[in-house]
Amino acid sequence: MYYDDVMESASFVRSRCNRTPALGIILGSGLGALVDSMEDRVFIPYADIPHFPASDIAGHEDRLVFGRIGNTEIVAMQGRFHYYEGFTMQQLVFPVYVLKTLGIRDLIITNACGGINGSFRPGDMMIIEDYINTLGNNPLVGPNDERFGVRFPDMSEAYSKELISFAEDTASEAGVIPRKGVYALFPGPCYETAAEIRALRAIGADAVGMSTVPETIAANYLGLRVLGIACVTNMATGIAKEKHSHEQVVAVANRISDDLTGWVAAMIKKWKIQ
Numbered sequence: 436m437y438y439d440d441v442m443e444s445a446s447f448v449r450s451r452c453n454r455t456p457a458l459g460i461i462l463g464s465g466l467g468a469l470v471d472s473m474e475d476r477v478f479i480p481y482a483d484i485p486h487f488p489a490s491d492i493a494g495h496e497d498r499l500v501f502g503r504i505g506n507t508e509i510v511a512m513q514g515r516f517h518y519y520e521g522f523t524m525q526q527l528v529f530p531v532y533v534l535k536t537l538g539i540r541d542l543i544i545t546n547a548c549g550g551i552n553g554s555f556r557p558g559d560m561m562i563i564e565d566y567i568n569t570l571g572n573n574p575l576v577g578p579n580d581e582r583f584g585v586r587f588p589d590m591s592e593a594y595s596k597e598l599i600s601f602a603e604d605t606a607s608e609a610g611v612i613p614r615k616g617v618y619a620l621f622p623g624p625c626y627e628t629a630a631e632i633r634a635l636r637a638i639g640a641d642a643v644g645m646s647t648v649p650e651t652i653a654a655n656y657l658g659l660r661v662l663g664i665a666c667v668t669n670m671a672t673g674i675a676k677e678k679h680s681h682e683q684v685v686a687v688a689n690r691i692s693d694d695l696t697g698w699v700a701a702m703i704k705k706w707k708i709q
């Protein structure tokens with residue numbers, strides 16, 4: 436069922452834009468500016484694509500954007516799906532299967548997050564080295580379809596070491612000083628309590644957010660290399676002096692967006708598809 440739906444979505448997308456992207460990018464809340472750096476763009480609203488989930492979060496455009504940066508053909512997701520919107524884990528990773536079917540080999544995933552590591556500051560960008568899934572749920576739960584991947588996928592390199600070094604090398608050229616650390620997925624939609632943040636810090640998290648991990652799991656399962664970049668829009672509960680608001684998160688994300696775009700565009704120009 437899932438397989439047929441994925442194939443149907445992919446054929447529809449191909450009927451609108453018959454290009455083979457090598458790299459996929461998922462753009463987090465307020466982080467859509469990269470789309471302006473793409474050439475020869477084709478936009479496909481999610482609402483047009485059969486079987487695609489539909490989201491209604493402020494700050495999300497909700498469309499696929501095909502285009503090129505340098506010689507690299509890319510497809511960006513401007514707007515992503517979250518567990519807290521009520522999607523099943525399987526629904527919210529559906530687009531990753533479609534992008535893989537369209538041809539992508541690597542996936543960059545960006546997000547807005549809260550900083551837990553005391554040396555982080557709002558405005559920082561963190562290369563994700565590893566994740567902690569606190570959800571007690573996983574997008575691969577259910578019968579396995581061997582046409583996509585194996586029953587028990589390895590996650591020892593959920594974020595490609597090669598891509599992490601590449602991102603670090605490119606950062607200095609783009610004038611960016613990135614952080615590195617572990618991203619913890621929290622279900623949301625409420626922000627964490629101060630006690631939860633202390634607990635997350637104790638188990639090794641440097642940052643917390645409500646996305647990215649499901650897509651990372653699905654992408655690894657599908658054999659894609661993943662690079663994750665978490666943009667620190669605020670310090671987490673109990674560390675921050677003020678209360679959180681989504682408007683504030685999006686406003687800071689918008690400010691970080693230019694730095695992120697410069698860095699990611701510099702990477703894409705030199706990207707070596709495996």
Ligand code: HPA
Nearest residue numbers: 547548549643644645671
């Ligand atoms: N917690 C969870 N998700 C977030 C945060 C946070 O503090 N900031 C941005 N996304």
